[in-house]
Amino acid sequence: MLTNLLLFSGFAGITVFLGGIIANYFNHHLKESPVKYEITHTLMSFGSGIMLSALALVLIPKGMDELELMPIVFSFVFGAILFMIIDQYLAKKGGKTATLLAMMMDFIPESIAMGAVFAIEPSMAVLLAVFIGLQNLPEAFNSFRDLVQSGFTVKKTLIIFFFLSFSGIIGALIGHYFLSDYTVLTAHLMIFASGGILYLLIQDIVPESKLEKNYLTSLGAILGFLVGIIGDKIL
Template identity: 45%
Template sequence: MLYEIILFSLLAGSTVFIGGLISYYFESRVHNKELKELIIHYLIAFSTGVMLSAISFVLVPDGMLELPVLLSTSLFILGGLSFFFFDKLIEKNRYKIPQVIAMLLDFIPESIALGAVFVYNHNVGILLSIFIALQNLPESFNSYTELKNLKHSSYKALFILFILSFVGLIFSLLGYVFLDDKILITSSLMLFSAGGIMYIIFQDIAPLLEYKKRKLIAIGVNFGFIIGMLGESII
């Protein structure tokens, strides 16, 4: 069990670095600006679908299993409000607090839940790790760009993302050790994360999908959501 948690936590966190590498490649090798922006928008759309499926198939249904409806909805709203206030904090201090920290805001509670959920639902743990991995990819892609805008060199930006890719492993192990028999806390973290992710989707991500009136880009959301549908059918 422990080895599986380590393996899938590393999988979930690896895309933090991989997303940065892809962004580095785009910056140095892809010089067609329109093609670059088109691919980025499709990637964002796909990620949006993945995040919606994570909310729909794992975080909310599994989070609500052990909690009363009123508490579940309260935690969901609390997650959204918390991400809203943190978003405002970043906006006011955008030169002091990099957007990469915002990526960790949902990565950390999801990783804690990942380590804990493996104990009582192995298949859901695997599915959650896949969702986290796909969710981190476009976020780290944008984080690399932001780190470069903050005057970090390419190698330093990639090094930062490489270090952050292990954050998930650390918090998954903490979740496994301290929350393996605390299903209520794990469920609360899942619902809190779901509320925060829902806020991020419609506040920060969805507005980016419109690109030069190419409405077909939004179909990427459907393809991302299929990941959840396939995962749900498997487990």
């Protein structure tokens, strides 16, 4: 059972590193052009749609099943305020790490939930791992570009992504061994992450993905959300 959990969570995490590799290839082997620019922003919107679907279809519903109204409000607002403070701090330093923050805010609680679910319903955990891995790919692609534009070297960024890819395994192990019996705490974590993700989406990621007189970015976000709907329906 432990081997399967490591394999599933490892698959969900490795797409973080793969997204960085694809982004690096895209940056260095495709010439700058309007088409390249449109592809980049469409992928950013696609990732936004998947993050929004994870928030709306997985994190918030699962959290609301376990918590009363006031705990939900507290965790949601706390997540939004905390990440507003972090985002403002990073903005003052001139960094563009909102996409990376949103990805990890999404990835880690879902990995923890996957680990907790694995003890009860392994088949659902497999599908959840596929869903997490699928949404990590475009998010990592956009995060890689943001970090490189912020001044990180390609090598340093890929090293960061390589180690971040293992956070899914760590999260799944924590969920499986420590939080399986603490559903309320897991629910608080999901609602907290939802508040932070929504703040980052509205404040930084969605505005960055918009292009004037171009509608592909909006369709990209819709397609990303549709992927979430399909994943949730399968689950």
